[in-house]
Amino acid sequence: xxWVPVATLALLLLQSLLGLTxxxxxxRLLRRKVLQYRExxxxxxxxxxxxMHRGEAAGDWNPPxxxxxxxPLDHFNRQNNATYxxxxxxxxxxxxxxxxxxxxxxxxxxxxxxxxxxxxxxxxLAQSHGALLVALEHRxxxxxxxxxxxxNEGIRFLSSQQALADLASFHRFLSEKYSLTRNNTWIxxxxxxxxxxSAWFRLKFPHLVFAAVASxxxxxxxxxxVGYNKVVAESLSNPVVGGSSKCLDAVVDSFHTVDxxxxxxxxxxxxKDFCSCQALQGSEDYGxxxxxxxxxxxxxxxxxxxxxxxxxxxxxxxxxxxxxxxSYSRLMAINQQYMQxxxxxxxxxSYQKSLDALRNSxxxxxxxxxxxWIFQTCTEFGYYQTCEGGSCPFSRLIxxxxxLDLCLQLFGISAESVQExxxxxxxxxxxxxxxxxxxxxxxGDIDPWHALSVLHNQSHSELAIYINGTAHCANMVSSKPxxxxxxxxxxxxxxxxxxxxxxxxxxxxxxx
Numbered sequence: 217x218x219w220v221p222v223a224t225l226a227l228l229l230l231q232s233l234l235g236l237t238x239x240x241x242x243x244r245l246l247r248r249k250v251l252q253y254r255e256x257x258x259x260x261x262x263x264x265x266x267x268m269h270r271g272e273a274a275g276d277w278n279p280p281x282x283x284x285x286x287x288p289l290d291h292f293n294r295q296n297n298a299t300y301x302x303x304x305x306x307x308x309x310x311x312x313x314x315x316x317x318x319x320x321x322x323x324x325x326x327x328x329x330x331x332x333x334x335x336x337x338x339x340x341l342a343q344s345h346g347a348l349l350v351a352l353e354h355r356x357x358x359x360x361x362x363x364x365x366x367x368n369e370g371i372r373f374l375s376s377q378q379a380l381a382d383l384a385s386f387h388r389f390l391s392e393k394y395s396l397t398r399n400n401t402w403i404x405x406x407x408x409x410x411x412x413x414s415a416w417f418r419l420k421f422p423h424l425v426f427a428a429v430a431s432x433x434x435x436x437x438x439x440x441x442v443g444y445n446k447v448v449a450e451s452l453s454n455p456v457v458g459g460s461s462k463c464l465d466a467v468v469d470s471f472h473t474v475d476x477x478x479x480x481x482x483x484x485x486x487x488k489d490f491c492s493c494q495a496l497q498g499s500e501d502y503g504x505x506x507x508x509x510x511x512x513x514x515x516x517x518x519x520x521x522x523x524x525x526x527x528x529x530x531x532x533x534x535x536x537x538x539x540x541x542x543s544y545s546r547l548m549a550i551n552q553q554y555m556q557x558x559x560x561x562x563x564x565x566s567y568q569k570s571l572d573a574l575r576n577s578x579x580x581x582x583x584x585x586x587x588x589w590i591f592q593t594c595t596e597f598g599y600y601q602t603c604e605g606g607s608c609p610f611s612r613l614i615x616x617x618x619x620l621d622l623c624l625q626l627f628g629i630s631a632e633s634v635q636e637x638x639x640x641x642x643x644x645x646x647x648x649x650x651x652x653x654x655x656x657x658x659x660g661d662i663d664p665w666h667a668l669s670v671l672h673n674q675s676h677s678e679l680a681i682y683i684n685g686t687a688h689c690a691n692m693v694s695s696k697p698x699x700x701x702x703x704x705x706x707x708x709x710x711x712x713x714x715x716x717x718x719x720x721x722x723x724x725x726x727x728x
Contacts, residue, residue, distance in 0.1 A: 458529025
C-alpha cells in the first residue's frame, strides 16, 4: 500500500471522530471512539519514536506490508470450496534473519491497520528480540470478509473455532513465504477477545505457537455476566483510581430516581433532561434509554484513563459535586459532558432504530463490527452485562431477556440455543481452567472483564499477572512516563517471561 503521510492520516482520523453524530447505543459510540483514539495515539507515538531515536524522515524506510491471502470459508467441511480474502500486516524492520522469532498479533472484533505491527508492547518486545512482526485480521471484520458475509446466511461461518483455523493456515502461509523453520519461535499476543484467541491458539495448536500472552482475556463464557457491573461498582468506589463510596452511592441513587420516573410514566421530563432524540415509546425504549446512561459509566471504567478527560476520577468529581444539586442533576451533567465528548446533539434512545442499524448487512472495512460481534455473543459467548442483581449500580431495566431478544430478532437464535452455545464454548476451551502451558494471562483489577479471566497461576507455566489500578488491556500499549508503578512492573514481568520462553525454545532446538 502507499504510505499515508502523518498529516493526512491525522485528518482522516479526525474526520472519522467528528462523524460519530448519528446516534446509536453509547457503548458502540464509545468503542468506536476508543478504537480511533488508539489509532491516533499509535500513529503519534510511532512518528515520535522514529524522530527521536532514529532521526529519520517518515519516508526513509520501508512501510509495513499489507496483503491478502485466500482462506477457506469453512475449514471443517472440505466439500465447501468457498473462500474469502483475509488481510494481514507484516513488519520486517526488526527481524534478525533467518532464525529470529515471529511475534503474531491477533486481530479481533474490529478492523486492523498498519499500526498493529508498528506500535504497542508487542512491537517494543519484537525490537528487543529481533522478531518478525505479523498481524492477522479476524475473519468477518475490516477487509477480511466476503461480499455477502453479513447476511444471516453468510455470517454462519463466523466463529472462534474458524478463526483459530485461520491462524493455523496463516502460520503455514507465512512459513512458506519466508522459509521459516522450527528454529523460528512463534509467540502470539492478543487483548480482550483476541486475548482469549491467543490463549486458545496455544491450547489447541501447541505445535505451531510456542507461547502466548493473553491480556484482559475473558476465557470463560458466561450467559448472564453479572460480574461485569459488580466490578464497575467496585471501581467507582475505589480511591486508588479516584472513586469513592460517595460516588457509588450517588450513581445508585441517580439511577433509582430514573427508574422511579420511568415506572411513573414521567418520560417527557426524562426526554428533556437527557436530550433524547425522540420520545420514549414503551418498555423497549425505556431499556435502551437506561442502557445508554449506564454505558457512560461502564465504558469509563473499562477504558479508564485511556482517553483525555474520560476516567473514573473525572466522573466521580461530577457525581460527588453537591453544588450541582441532586444526584439526578449530577447524572444530567454526566450525560451532557458525555454528549459533548461524542459530538452528539441528542441521544438516540429508539430501540427500533438500534435494531434497524444492527440488521444492516452493508459491509464496512473500518471500525468495530457491531453486528458481527453480537452474532458471536449469541452463538458462543453470551457476555451479557445485565443489571438485575443486587450488586449492579444501574437501572434494573437492563435485563437478560432484553439482551437475548436481540439474538432472536437479528438472527432467529433462541435463548435456549444461546445457553447451549455458552456451555459448549466452556467445554471446548476449558473456561478459566484451560490447562494450557506457556500462557501468560494479564489483567487489571479495574477492568470489568477480569472477572472472566485467569487471575492466579494455574501451573508453573500457566501464569497470571494481576495489575492494581489498571483497566482493559492497559499493558498492551507502549510504556509512558506517567504509567503507575504496578503497570511498569507488570511490563517488566511480561518481558522477562518472553525472554525466558525464547531461551527455552533455543534449548529445545539444540536438543532436537
